Amino acid sequence: AQSVSQHNHHVILSEAASLELGCNYSYGGTVNLFWYVQYPGQHLQLLLKYFSGDPLVKGIKGFEAEFIKSKFSFNLRKPSVQWSDTAEYFCAVRAPAAGNKLTFGGGTRVLVKP
Amino acid sequence: GAVVSQHPSWVICKSGTSVKIECRSLDFQATTMFWYRQFPKQSLMLMATSNEGSKATYEQGVEKDKFLINHASLTLSTLTVTSAHPEDSSFYICSARDLGQGSNDWAQYFGPGTRLLVL
Numbered sequence: 001a002q003s004v005s006q007h008n009h010h011v012i013l014s015e016a017a018s019l020e021l022g023c024n025y026s027y028g029g030t031v032n033l034f035w036y037v038q039y040p041g042q043h044l045q046l047l048l049k050y051f052s053g054d055p056l057v058k059g060i061k062g063f064e065a066e067f068i069k070s071k072f073s074f075n076l077r078k079p080s081v082q083w084s085d086t087a088e089y090f091c092a093v094r095a096p097a098a099g100n101k102l103t104f105g106g107g108t109r110v111l112v113k114p
Numbered sequence: 115g116a117v118v119s120q121h122p123s124w125v126i127c128k129s130g131t132s133v134k135i136e137c138r139s140l141d142f143q144a145t146t147m148f149w150y151r152q153f154p155k156q157s158l159m160l161m162a163t164s165n166e167g168s169k170a171t172y173e174q175g176v177e178k179d180k181f182l183i184n185h186a187s188l189t190l191s192t193l194t195v196t197s198a199h200p201e202d203s204s205f206y207i208c209s210a211r212d213l214g215q216g217s218n219d220w221a222q223y224f225g226p227g228t229r230l231l232v233l
Contacts, residue, residue, distance in 0.1 A: 032219070042226070043224050043227060045224075046221055049219075049221050051219040052219070101163070102160070102222055103160075104158045105157060106157045107156075
């Protein structure tokens with residue numbers, strides 16, 4: 001079974017700082033990778049997804065993520081954060097050959113100070 | 115597009131009663147819907163997967179007689195928490211797969227969640 005690890009539980013940074021959130025997974029086969037964001041009081045929204053092709057994926061709101069197969073990683077980045085990026089971020093992995101279930105990481109709470 | 119709604123958004127009930135939560139895909143058809151539970155400060159845990167017109171598949175440790183799932187149409191799935199107890203208090207989130215996406219490259223869209231408090 002696949003597992004997903006997000007090493008940072010909490011991140012605090014100032015506006016305009018760069019953000020990178022780590023995500024590692026444990027499944028060795030083909031994977032679909034996702035980052036979701038949950039703003040305070042709101043539902044999960046899809047930020048970006050990777051299925052195949054270019055390992056550098058661009059999503060909404062200026063976010064991007066890079067799939068590094070050799071490292072089993074799918075880290076999320078944003079060059080310059082805004083106060084409105086304060087949210088909880090979830091990495092998720094689906095392995096089509098392992099039942100197509102979406103497995104979530106523990107989430108990272110990001111607080112951007114104005 | 116790809117909007118998923120849930121009703122109610124929150125519910126308070128007495129111990130021993132049953133509560134029904136609805137999940138609807140508003141602008142797409144969903145062959146598959148998923149029900150998750152989220153505890154405070156924790157990630158989402160998959161409870162069950164439901165396919166339209168067939169029985170739901172429950173994850174290990176989830177009581178299917180307690181959490182009844184019905185997926186009667188391509189736009190509606192319901193979760194009924196039967197004989198609810200305080201330990202069932204949680205945040206329940208549904209998610210749906212858009213039938214219009216590819217068979218291999220599809221994403222799940224999430225509803226806003228239902229907060230259940232059992233007194």
